[in-house]
Amino acid sequence: MGVTQKLGDMGVVTLRLEDAVNWARTRAMWPMLFGLACCAIEMMSAQASNYDMSRFGMELMRPSPRQSDLMIVAGRVSRKMAPVLRQLYDQMPEPKWVLSMGDCASCGGIFNNYAIVQGVDEIVPVDVYVAGCPPRPEQLIHGILTLHERVKHERITDWA
Amino acid sequence: MNLLRGFATTLKYLFEDKVTVQYPEEERPVRERFKGRHALKRYDNGLEKCIGCALCAAACPADAIWVEAAENTDEERYSPGERYAKTYEINMMRCIFCGYCEDACPTEAIVLEHEYRLTFSDRRDSIYTKEMLIDPPPPGVPGTPQQTEPGRYTRSIPEMKDPL
Numbered sequence: 001m002g003v004t005q006k007l008g009d010m011g012v013v014t015l016r017l018e019d020a021v022n023w024a025r026t027r028a029m030w031p032m033l034f035g036l037a038c039c040a041i042e043m044m045s046a047q048a049s050n051y052d053m054s055r056f057g058m059e060l061m062r063p064s065p066r067q068s069d070l071m072i073v074a075g076r077v078s079r080k081m082a083p084v085l086r087q088l089y090d091q092m093p094e095p096k097w098v099l100s101m102g103d104c105a106s107c108g109g110i111f112n113n114y115a116i117v118q119g120v121d122e123i124v125p126v127d128v129y130v131a132g133c134p135p136r137p138e139q140l141i142h143g144i145l146t147l148h149e150r151v152k153h154e155r156i157t158d159w160a
Numbered sequence: 161m162n163l164l165r166g167f168a169t170t171l172k173y174l175f176e177d178k179v180t181v182q183y184p185e186e187e188r189p190v191r192e193r194f195k196g197r198h199a200l201k202r203y204d205n206g207l208e209k210c211i212g213c214a215l216c217a218a219a220c221p222a223d224a225i226w227v228e229a230a231e232n233t234d235e236e237r238y239s240p241g242e243r244y245a246k247t248y249e250i251n252m253m254r255c256i257f258c259g260y261c262e263d264a265c266p267t268e269a270i271v272l273e274h275e276y277r278l279t280f281s282d283r284r285d286s287i288y289t290k291e292m293l294i295d296p297p298p299p300g301v302p303g304t305p306q307q308t309e310p311g312r313y314t315r316s317i318p319e320m321k322d323p324l
Binding site for chain 2: 049050051052055103106107108109110112119121126127128129130131132133135136137138139141142143145146150
């Protein structure tokens with residue numbers, strides 16, 4: 001967090017507004033429950049007490065898109081599911097991010113066929129891709145930390 | 161009374177060991193046979209084990225591997241035998257880390273190691289090239305290409321003393 005200077009003994013710390021807002025956004029980024037396949041098992045494991053994503057302010061998975069900031073697409077997206085995914089993404093309030101978890105969501109993975117969307121970035125803008133089939137919970141948390149780094153570098157001019 | 165029993169359970173867990181692994185600071189060691197990111201191995205003399213046969217690409221169920229072979233010469237030798245892998249690319253997003261490439265490799269050149277932190281902001285970053293995958297040569301040994309004496313490295317696959 002870009003705390004720039006401390007003014008003597010007055011107990012005052014100054015920082016830029018965008019740093020403060022980005023810090024707040026990274027510390028309370030509620031993910032949307034979007035488990036589609038086996039990656040969802042690892043997502044649940046990352047949520048459970050062994051890895052405990054609530055350490056990063058991800059207290060609970062929201063089943064409702066209206067209350068979530070981050071969409072974790074965990075699993076393969078079939079062509080039939082694609083419009084649903086897009087609709088849920090459109091229902092999420094700004095600012096919103098998408099994390100594509102696992103091979104299948106990122107690029108189709110092993111399912112290179114007509115039924116599976118070859119990467120969810122065909123439908124929604126993806127911020128971070130996590131490889132692995134399925135990724136370990138650590139890998140998902142690493143992806144979330146990568147996303148946090150991205151959010152911290154967002155500028156006030158990009159918000160508009 | 162049941163209420164107190166419930167609180168007692170909570171209180172008991174308060175004094176037990178914490179189960180949460182504080183991931184970015186502290187890591188849980190992976191299993192011995194865990195399959196993570198690939199590495200291309202070298203012999204002790206610095207030559208690459210990969211001979212560019214593309215059996216790994218043939219075995220790959222997700223078609224994640226792309227191998228392009230080229231001819232070795234004694235002036236510019238990358239691996240023992242006739243050919244070496246000029247291009248070796250693995251798409252980490254396609255790869256499902258099944259280890260079939262490891263099984264298919266006749267020279268044990270490709271090994272799945274324990275690195276699992278594979279996250280990308282751009283999907284083009286997910287393609288790992290040969291330079292990213294290959295291990296550095298052992299200390300004090302030159303890398304590839306090497307100039308070698310003619311007729312020394314004629315076999316692509318090392319002779320095995322005691323084949324199973």
